[in-house]
Amino acid sequence: MSIHAEHHAVVGAGLIGGIWSLMLAQRGYKVTLYDRRPDPRKAGVDAGRSINLALSDRGWKAIKKAGVESVVRKIALPVKGRMMHDYAGNQFFQQYGNDEQFIYSVSRGRLNMILVEEAEKHPLVEVKFDHPCSGYSLNNDGLVNVNFKDGRSVVHDRLFGTDGVYSSVRSTMIRNDRFNYTQQYIPHGYKEIIMFPSDSGDYRIAENALHIWPRGQFMFMALPNPGGSFTCTLFAPFEGAESFKNIQSDEDVVKFYQKHFPDTIDMLPNLIEDWNANPVSSMCTVKCCPWNVGGRVALLGDSAHAIVPFYGQGMNSGLEDCSILSELIDELPEGASEEQWESLLDEYSQVRKPAADAILDLALHNYIVMRDKTGDKTYQLQKKIEARIAEAHPDKWKPLYSLVTFSHTPYDEALKRGEMQQAVMNVIMSQSDIETTWESEKIIELAINMLEKYQADPNTLARPKPLLSVDV
Numbered sequence: 001m002s003i004h005a006e007h008h009a010v011v012g013a014g015l016i017g018g019i020w021s022l023m024l025a026q027r028g029y030k031v032t033l034y035d036r037r038p039d040p041r042k043a044g045v046d047a048g049r050s051i052n053l054a055l056s057d058r059g060w061k062a063i064k065k066a067g068v069e070s071v072v073r074k075i076a077l078p079v080k081g082r083m084m085h086d087y088a089g090n091q092f093f094q095q096y097g098n099d100e101q102f103i104y105s106v107s108r109g110r111l112n113m114i115l116v117e118e119a120e121k122h123p124l125v126e127v128k129f130d131h132p133c134s135g136y137s138l139n140n141d142g143l144v145n146v147n148f149k150d151g152r153s154v155v156h157d158r159l160f161g162t163d164g165v166y167s168s169v170r171s172t173m174i175r176n177d178r179f180n181y182t183q184q185y186i187p188h189g190y191k192e193i194i195m196f197p198s199d200s201g202d203y204r205i206a207e208n209a210l211h212i213w214p215r216g217q218f219m220f221m222a223l224p225n226p227g228g229s230f231t232c233t234l235f236a237p238f239e240g241a242e243s244f245k246n247i248q249s250d251e252d253v254v255k256f257y258q259k260h261f262p263d264t265i266d267m268l269p270n271l272i273e274d275w276n277a278n279p280v281s282s283m284c285t286v287k288c289c290p291w292n293v294g295g296r297v298a299l300l301g302d303s304a305h306a307i308v309p310f311y312g313q314g315m316n317s318g319l320e321d322c323s324i325l326s327e328l329i330d331e332l333p334e335g336a337s338e339e340q341w342e343s344l345l346d347e348y349s350q351v352r353k354p355a356a357d358a359i360l361d362l363a364l365h366n367y368i369v370m371r372d373k374t375g376d377k378t379y380q381l382q383k384k385i386e387a388r389i390a391e392a393h394p395d396k397w398k399p400l401y402s403l404v405t406f407s408h409t410p411y412d413e414a415l416k417r418g419e420m421q422q423a424v425m426n427v428i429m430s431q432s433d434i435e436t437t438w439e440s441e442k443i444i445e446l447a448i449n450m451l452e453k454y455q456a457d458p459n460t461l462a463r464p465k466p467l468l469s470v471d472v
């Protein structure tokens with residue numbers, strides 16, 4: 001590998017900034033990675049909130065490319081499917097994919113630390129904490145001045161903004177002519193509660209599952225940690241009769257849990273303590289376009305496309321940005337010109353934007369599915385039928401969840417395919433005798449025939465309702 005003279009800035013040492021700095025250095029670029037926070041090694045890894053993330057195939061691809069798979073594997077717990085909990089305490093398991101397909105539960109703090117430390121080990125990467133960026137400006141030579149809140153400014157050849165949903169890099173881009181941008185909060189927030197191991201040190205519920213208590217307007221979720229605990233998250237509306245606003249006293253909290261999640265009460269002896277200690281956090285989506293300013297500035301991860309967490313794809317899609325952009329850089333000739341960098345970053349933005357829009361819509365849609373549908377008998381029957389069709393015709397029928405989670409099919413293609421299969425399933429599920437005939441071969445045949453006809457002529461079936469969308 002030849003070492004280039006160029007010195008790039010990466011602003012934001014989060015999940016994406018760490019791996020992206022490493023990938024640039026592996027391609028011979030000198031990199032300074034800046035973050036506004038103090039060094040987390042001095043603050044301690046568990047300082048701050050301890051959310052767990054589901055890491056899946058798209059994320060693993062970037063992690064493998066950057067050569068850090070073996071260190072990440074050490075903190076990744078395999079999760080085979082979702083376990084639904086009903087009001088009576090009954091549990092129903094739905095496997096996510098085939099027997100070899102898992103998502104992985106990882107601590108966000110630990111993963112972030114690993115990725116930044118692996119970047120820092122590279123001789124071409126320097127990491128600077130306590131550097132809050134305020135934006136950038138392009139100087140007369142076309143180079144980038146990265147500006148910091150204390151008034152300092154550092155010149156770099158290129159700037160990659162990986163500074164998350166409230167990106168300072170994007171805040172400068174917003175002032176550019178023809179830059180589109182929307183940000184939208186959803187009406188629900190979330191609060192974290194830890195489920196500690198039992199007295200004997202064991203997991204209190206199955207460790208290889210993502211647990212869901214779907215309750216319409218509310219949802220409680222639990223993802224396993226190494227060592228027997230679970231990080232649980234309550235999603236609920238900010239406002240309304242039963243909402244974060246109206247659950248105020250300790251008594252209100254207990255009453256709310258007794259009413260909606262009675263089976264969790266004995267498993268959460270620290271419920272009140274955590275409730276009072278942990279904040280209610282909001283969730284918002286961000287869409288913007290384009291993701292680059294010529295060949296000099298580009299956005300990756302949440303700074304370019306923030307989504308709600310309900311498909312477990314926010315980080316995974318940001319990691320996919322890194323895979324795709326690194327593949328484009330690999331095609332650059334030695335001593336590439338500014339025009340070549342510009343067309344490369346244009347291409348990156350144009351390829352990724354439809355994919356990011358699609359996963360945003362899918363994640364908003366899954367918000368409804370997880371809350372309202374996962375506990376629903378018809379939905380569960382549909383999933384079982386789809387699993388049978390996919391098993392009989394793996395080349396023709398690919399469940400949407402698998403396409404999103406266990407494949408590298410662009411999200412926009414996955415969304416189109418998912419809508420097509422849903423149109424077929426709407427007809428299948430409307431058969432009056434479906435509850436008794438669902439295991440018959442004729443159902444599989446009917447589904448495949450309809451799918452083939454629909455692929456040839458989309459007018460053969462009524463299109464399913466479009467998914468929720470925020471347009472930019």
Ligand SMILES: Cc1cc2nc3c(=O)[nH]c(=O)nc-3n(C[C@H](O)[C@H](O)[C@H](O)COP(=O)(O)OP(=O)(O)OC[C@H]3O[C@@H](n4cnc5c(N)ncnc54)[C@H](O)[C@@H]3O)c2cc1C
Pocket residue numbers: 011012013014015016017034035036037051052053054055131132133134162163164165166167168190233300301302303309311312313314315316317318
């Ligand atoms: C409740 C919840 C659950 C989630 N679950 C999943 C999941 O299961 N799977 C999944 O794939 N995704 C999940 N996500 C999404 C995931 O957390 C994000 O997509 C991911 O963190 C984005 O990474 P990032 O590096 O782009 O941004 P961040 O991780 O937010 O990192 C941004 C970094 O930039 C720094 N920074 C910010 N501003 C500045 C500034 N002005 N100057 C310098 N530095 C700055 C920050 O300190 C931070 O280090 C979840 C999100 C939430 C909220």
